[in-house]
Amino acid sequence: MTAYIIRRILYAIPISLGVSMVCFALVYIAPGDPLQTILPEDASAETIEMVKKAYGFDKPLPVQYFVWLGKVMTGDFGLSIATGRSVADEVLKALLNTMLLAGGAVIVAFTLAFALGATAGYFAGSLIDRIVTGIAVIGVSVPNYWLGIVLVIIFSVELNVLPATGMGARGSVEFNIFRWDDFKFVIMPIITLSMIPIGIIARTTRSAVAEVLNLDFVETLRAKGLRESAVFLHVVRNAMPQVLAVMGLQFGYLMGGSILVETIFTWPGTGFLLNKAILTRDLPVLQGTILILAMIFVATNLVVDLLQTAVDPRLKRG
């Protein structure tokens, strides 16, 4: 098992290198000049050349890649072209804001979906099961940015009870989720973001519980005269590792996939940063954000994998 763990960790290295290459290449397949954001709309050719040289964009691509990679390894993601601020700082700050949403959404989703899914799995085939399955399908089918708009229409435009956008009057620096005035701002984004994980976790829980229910030991428990509620608890406990794994993956996924929801709610997270970097073609920010998000995804996968192996050594793969 130790050998597997080491192999699994080592394996993440070439993947990460590949990911860095993709991130770097991505922004160079783009048409247009990477420096246009800082150039006035009628900048002359002479001005453009001078700026290009100052940013090192006149060097050959492989050289640029290794220079970039070397710096990235030391945590230096360069400076944003648009703002001149450190990319690492901007991404880290945005990351915390995104984590707030992603974490909140996963917790909400897990609580709700686990209860629903476990009930459905236990009463497989019943009306409850059908209703839960229906909810789960809606969860994975709903365009969440649309749901965000609908929530804004209802709760901000019509009822005027929840704020439509941003992180509140004092911004992210003093944001305190445990204050009602600040908490109001996360309600709609978290609900919106939790739809997909609700669908997925409910499905997983349902099938995991149903599967465990069919295992022999359940009959043994019943034969031993355990009360049905105790049997249910046993079943749920056995289904838990699989569900937790899916939940972990969903967290990694939401960290990288919140761009639409953050755009709707003007939430100053990584998705919002990414969207802005695309609009302004801010290459260092674009590269840095995508790379960090992808690495988080790789890391979450790795951790989930290792934890699962630890819990259930039968799952050793590869």
Add this chain to the structure above:
Amino acid sequence: MLAIGALTAASSAGAESVLRVAMTAGDIPVTIGQPDQGFEGYRFVGYNLYDGLVLWDLSQGDAAADIKPGLATSWEIDATDSKRWIVDLRQGVKWHDGCDFTAEDVAWNFDRISNEDAPQFNVKQFAAIRNRTGIIDSVEVLDTHRVAFNTTQVDALFPYQLSYWFMISRCRLEELGNDYEAYAMAPSGTGPYMFDTLVPQERLELVKNPDYWDPERVPAHDRLVLLPMPEATTRAAALLSGQVDFIEAPSPDTIPRLESAGMQIVTAPYPHNWSYQLNFVDGNFAKKEVRQAANFAINREDVKALLGGYMLEGYTNIPPSTPYHGKPDIKYEYDPERAAELLEAAGCLPCEITLAISTSGSGQMQPLPMNELVKSQLDAVGFETNLEVMDWNALLDVARPGRENSPEIDGINISRALQDPFSALIRHVYSAQHGPKGSNWGHYTNAEVDALIDEIYAEFDPEVQLAKLTELHEMMVEDAVMLWIAHDVNPRALAPNVKGFVQAQSWFQDLTSIVVE
């Protein structure tokens, strides 16, 4: 000085009045001198933290804004050398950090944007202001409060260019070891507001400068909070829910709702032209008849309806309130028959044209619906319009190199700021401005126009200059050098408790007079 400022702030902290503004920018404009985010950055960061040698008079709402003395008290052309400007500087002005403003600061600021070897040189700042200051050959310090600018060519419009150039504090930058990243978080200027805090992407907080050199413009509120909100609906929601007091550019569709909630909507025409620059060489717009036909084909009333009435019909390059608008002989009122006749006369039926447009962008108003409407109106009289939709940066990529790089495109839809005579008229039609050297994207060439522009550059008598500028504009209208659609009136929405704002006919605005009740 700093200590005193802190004391005053502390003593009034109990009843601090705060103005919170939602900008359309996606981020806080950079604070190191020349801002980014287009003229919005100039409006909210540039002219608030800093001053130029020349400033804009933004105190009137009923006439086009013009320039006025700023850190310079006066300027004049050297009687013996028409490429040398003598500028007197204001005495007794202090930077926010307490140092004195002197002529040396001006020379130092010039090196900052022109001399690659100077420690204070910054390539982004260089790029941002190059168009305006490229003409300056050297700056001479004559005494502590007097400088001379030597220019590479005769330019009677030079003072206008000075109004876009902000002076930053040498004291502060040197104190920070010429590190602009650090300076951005602790900038120091001479403007009516002083820097307080900056949270990247979220907010910039400025506090009033009680010792501003112009007592008329000491802010009437204590704190100004600037928030980037690129989405129009987001800004409207923020105003409605009381998160902000002042929003830029509410979309026309949100205005009725804002009004019914008691918000004040203010508008003013300003030098912002929503139009198409045309290709005068490659395609069908090379023919004057076709250009005129396109202008006659537009029903600007419909466009106005689309924008909920929040625009001024664009028949000419500049709004009629501009001093050099003049009285063009031809007015492009909606006349589909005449448009069709002109197309027939030009032998262009159906007349195929390709317009490059963007999905969004600085000053582009509502680019998609407006362009779709223009297309349907052009097609109704015999054009066959093909819209090439791209993002804002891709459109700039088409615009910068000039038509030679994209001969298949007949027009580009880029809103231009027309703040001064050069920006408003000259750069679009002067042959020395052919892309990629300047903004004459479509390579308009007209010897008569060129000669007139040369005269304007050499004309230092303001009245004669004005007459010549007027003549230039009339010529441009007659020759239909653009397809004109609209002049923006730039609606803004203010909470009911915001008083004392005068909307100037300008891209820039003065917020200092605002009282938050």
Add this chain to the structure above:
Amino acid sequence: MTDATLTAAAAETAPAQEVRGYWQTVANRLRYDYTTLFFGAMVVLIILSAVFAPLLAPMDPYQDSLLHRLKPIGTDPYLLGTDELGRDILSRLLYGGRISLAMGILPVLIATLVGGLLGIIAGFVGGRTNMVIMRTMDVFYAFPSILLAVAISGAMGGGIANGMISLTLIFIPALCRVAETATAQVRSLDYVEAARATGASAFSIIREHILGNVLGPILIYASSLVSVSILIASGLSFLGLGVTPPEPDWGLMLNTLRQSIYINPLVCALPGVAILITSICFNLVSDGLRTAMDIRM
């Protein structure tokens, strides 16, 4: 969007060994699965309504009329109201289905062909080829799909073609994995080894023995991707990275109508309803297929 479960589900599906009888059983099972049949019929209806949009649409979806902009639902003659340029929403929804469905189905189709082929090659040939192909796939698999789609489209710029390319690219790795797993499992089975030993060509082995077994898992997986593709494509359009105007597309309509939520909130929500219904139908059909094809012998 549903990466995790889908892979899990696809992996659960064991390769069927008896190819002929298998499809027969699947068809039999489907015949009595009324839910799947109902939603299958819905899918067919949605596709037909898009194909025959020119016949069904009451108006020209491009025809604007500023007098009639942003009319509410039920304003005669606009059954579902009008958009910000006064264009008929119903007609635009019908036409919009063409692009939205194409963006949902075509990338999955191409990715199935390309990813499936790569996976079969990797699984069948094994060794170094397998390593090169699968490790490359792993790199792309290391991105959350929507992040990769946004990154690629953001880099290349908007437009239907670029949107399709980026969607196709994000689906290939997953489909390739499914095909590789299925192929590798079959490859080591006795009868395939036997066929190899008799010197049958690689091509005929793949055709005779492997394709039939790989097809099931791939189809299940691909069918579940259609709704994901529709959602991501509309998301791209919503961000301004997908379909460009004036083409009617559900995601893009949602984007432009959003500016008008203060005037006509209900109309603004309509394109999302179209996406939701279509996506639910595809998901349920895919679920039904999975259940029907999940046969362990």
